[in-house]
Amino acid sequence: MQGRIHSTDSFGSVDGPGVRFLIFTQGCAMRCRYCHNADTWSKDGGTLMTADELLDKAERYRAYWGTEGGITVSGGEPLLQIDFLLELFEKAKARGINTCIDTAGQPFREAEPFFSKFQRLCELTDLFLADIKHIDPQEHLNLTGVKNDNILAMLRYLSEIGKPVWIRHVLVPGITDSDGYLRRTRAFIETLRNVQRIEVLPYHSMGAYKWDKLGLDYTLKDIQPPTAERIQNASEILNGLK
Numbered sequence: 001m002q003g004r005i006h007s008t009d010s011f012g013s014v015d016g017p018g019v020r021f022l023i024f025t026q027g028c029a030m031r032c033r034y035c036h037n038a039d040t041w042s043k044d045g046g047t048l049m050t051a052d053e054l055l056d057k058a059e060r061y062r063a064y065w066g067t068e069g070g071i072t073v074s075g076g077e078p079l080l081q082i083d084f085l086l087e088l089f090e091k092a093k094a095r096g097i098n099t100c101i102d103t104a105g106q107p108f109r110e111a112e113p114f115f116s117k118f119q120r121l122c123e124l125t126d127l128f129l130a131d132i133k134h135i136d137p138q139e140h141l142n143l144t145g146v147k148n149d150n151i152l153a154m155l156r157y158l159s160e161i162g163k164p165v166w167i168r169h170v171l172v173p174g175i176t177d178s179d180g181y182l183r184r185t186r187a188f189i190e191t192l193r194n195v196q197r198i199e200v201l202p203y204h205s206m207g208a209y210k211w212d213k214l215g216l217d218y219t220l221k222d223i224q225p226p227t228a229e230r231i232q233n234a235s236e237i238l239n240g241l242k
């Protein structure tokens with residue numbers, strides 16, 4: 001089996017614990033208005049690679065991983081290639097490699113055939129990094145083009161099975177950065193029992209040039225990154241400190 005891979009990065013330091021080899025999959029069905037990887041959206045692009053090709057490449061950097069590092073599969077949306085992820089992580093575990101998935105959760109369904117595959121994938125995954133793009137259903141639809149009910153359902157399921165999760169939330173002035181939305185997001189997080197870390201990712205427009213290259217209209221061009229004060233405020237609310 002081959003996966004459709006957008007790119008790799010040998011030394012990731014923020015996408016999971018320790019130093020990690022990052023694998024960015026090709027294809028995403030969401031259309032987040034701030035996406036800085038719009039070039040990963042198409043399901044047809046990228047390079048076809050086998051699990052062993054990727055793991056052989058990753059293991060060249062194994063000496064840098066220490067006790068915590070490993071591989072993180074990001075995207076694009078990794079769960080769109082769940083059959084390939086299963087093979088990749090089965091093989092990674094056979095090699096004793098720590099595994100992490102960075103997902104926005106859009107493909108999650110509590111229906112077959114997806115659900116059984118996801119259950120198996122959870123057994124092979126050490127940590128999920130999961131985005132909550134927007135807590136409000138309508139605002140989520142406006143921001144990403146898809147609904148958030150199944151995304152929140154994925155987080156509830158990961159909590160039920162006690163799978164460690166880091167939650168990430170992109171702070172966008174005028175869209176996600178309101179105390180009301182942040183408090184609703186915190187209220188949802190409080191219902192989960194498996195959250196190890198909550199991170200605020202400040203909005204930036206560094207990927208806007210990719211939209212231009214693809215001939216797409218970047219609709220957030222007038223939005224400035226949040227101030228240090230607002231980032232601190234969001235972090236404190238989401239972490240239940242205020």
Ligand code: SF4
Pocket residue numbers: 028029030031032034035036037038040075076077104
């Ligand atoms: S889920 Fe990620 S890759 Fe997909 S559109 Fe949103 S930010 Fe971009």
